[in-house]
Amino acid sequence: MSLQRFNSNERMSAAVTYANLVFLAGQVPDDRSEDAAGQTRQVLAKIDNLLAAAGSDRSKLLSAQIWLKDIEADFDAMNAVWSEWLPAGCAPARATVEARLASADVLVEIMVIAAQA
Structure with missing residues (x-):
């Protein structure tokens, strides 16, 4: 089994593959002026790109962890996206x-x- 790292720096990798699994680091938006829905779209696009680079896609998700700054204010908007x-x-x-x-x-x-995949 080979281990591969994507978009790495001295501190972290954006994605790591091992044993037919893809592990993504937490992804955040680049344009932080957008609301929760807009930021969620940006993050999900980044996830799509990283999964594709690692040989996977959103249909193969096993788990997700989502952090919101304000769950009461932003949960519905994030969840809709x-x-x-x-x-x-x-x-x-x-x-x-x-x-x-x-x-x-x-x-x-x-x-x-x-x-x-």
Whole structure:
């Protein structure tokens, strides 16, 4: 079994593959001026790109962890985008919590694990 790292620096990798699994680091939006729905779209697009680079896609998600800056204010908006993005019948095990994120203007961060194609 080979281990492969994607978009690595001295601190972390954006994705790591091992044993036919893809582990993504938490993804945050680049344009932080958008609302929770817009930030969620950005994050999910980044996840799509990383999964594709690692030989997987959103239909193979196994688990997801979602952190929201304000779960009461942003849960419904994030969830609407998530539900639109997720293929029917492919819901992963998932946890969503409120957390203080690394930057005050980040409203959503998502980390996933997927099977490789």
